[in-house]
Amino acid sequence: MAEQITREDALTREGYRHACHIMLYGDSSAKLFGKIPIKHIVLMQMRFDGLLGFPGGLVNPSEETLEAGLSRELHEEVGVAVPVGVDNHVSSCLSPSCPRLITHFYIKKMTESELKEMEKAAVATATDHGLEVKTLSVISRVCKCTYKILLCIFLICLQVLGMVRVPLYFLKNGGGLPYFLSHSFISNSRAQLLSALQRCGLLSQGELEKAVRQAEQMRRTRSGDPH
Numbered sequence: 001m002a003e004q005i006t007r008e009d010a011l012t013r014e015g016y017r018h019a020c021h022i023m024l025y026g027d028s029s030a031k032l033f034g035k036i037p038i039k040h041i042v043l044m045q046m047r048f049d050g051l052l053g054f055p056g057g058l059v060n061p062s063e064e065t066l067e068a069g070l071s072r073e074l075h076e077e078v079g080v081a082v083p084v085g086v087d088n089h090v091s092s093c094l095s096p097s098c099p100r101l102i103t104h105f106y107i108k109k110m111t112e113s114e115l116k117e118m119e120k121a122a123v124a125t126a127t128d129h130g131l132e133v134k135t136l137s138v139i140s141r142v143c144k145c146t147y148k149i150l151l152c153i154f155l156i157c158l159q160v161l162g163m164v165r166v167p168l169y170f171l172k173n174g175g176g177l178p179y180f181l182s183h184s185f186i187s188n189s190r191a192q193l194l195s196a197l198q199r200c201g202l203l204s205q206g207e208l209e210k211a212v213r214q215a216e217q218m219r220r221t222r223s224g225d226p227h
């Protein structure tokens with residue numbers, strides 16, 4: 001369990017780096033397979049390293065506020081301006097995986113059309129992608145390497161492969177949320193997701209416990225450990 005501290009305490013600590021991430025979510029009228037109402041959209045990201053996490057990144061509070069930094073990161077990663085305020089802040093924790101890193105977590109509710117716009121923009125990646133593409137073609141000519149190789153390196157540097165929707169439903173044999181939770185997550189993002197789903201009332205305590213139990217069972221089965 002990551003140790004929680006207050007936002008104020010976090011900002012007075014010296015020698016720490018700060019990472020800010022956000023859960024963007026909203027209500028939805030869409031139906032899965034045209035039958036199962038999905039009720040809510042919750043966005044996460046598939047990172048360059050294959051781990052799931054929330055959009056966001058490192059922020060330097062001596063240069064900008066945590067919230068301005070998070071908005072900037074979102075703009076760079078997704079290409080959409082999303083204003084974030086202190087009222088969106090939900091927790092600050094000492095990172096369980098990185099020494100001297102504080103992870104700040106935010107939640108923001110958006111409309112279904114805003115979320116869909118984010119998803120589309122994330123596919124097209126960042127706003128400066130066009131500029132970067134021009135730069136890449138120049139570099140590729142100078143270095144005599146293929147443009148495609150440079151583009152791959154560039155996308156890896158952006159550290160995002162795309163937005164993913166968290167399946168909040170249960171299908172047969174653990175499909176849906178339990179299966180999703182059995183994947184690998186960066187740092188404490190899995191715990192952030194679970195507490196946010198509960199805090200926003202998107203799932204009941206019982207549903208969350210069931211999903212976590214089934215996900216654990218799947219992980220054990222996959223690793224060949226029956227206990």
Ligand SMILES: O=c1[nH]cnc2c1ncn2[C@@H]1O[C@H](COP(=O)(O)OP(=O)(O)O)[C@@H](O)[C@H]1O
Nearest residue numbers: 019021053054056057058098103186187188189
């Ligand atoms: O969704 C998240 N929740 C909590 N911590 C995260 C999440 N994503 C990344 N981190 C932590 O924050 C650090 C910096 O995040 P990220 O890799 O997004 O920033 P960057 O793109 O600015 O390098 C990561 O090394 C990881 O330890």
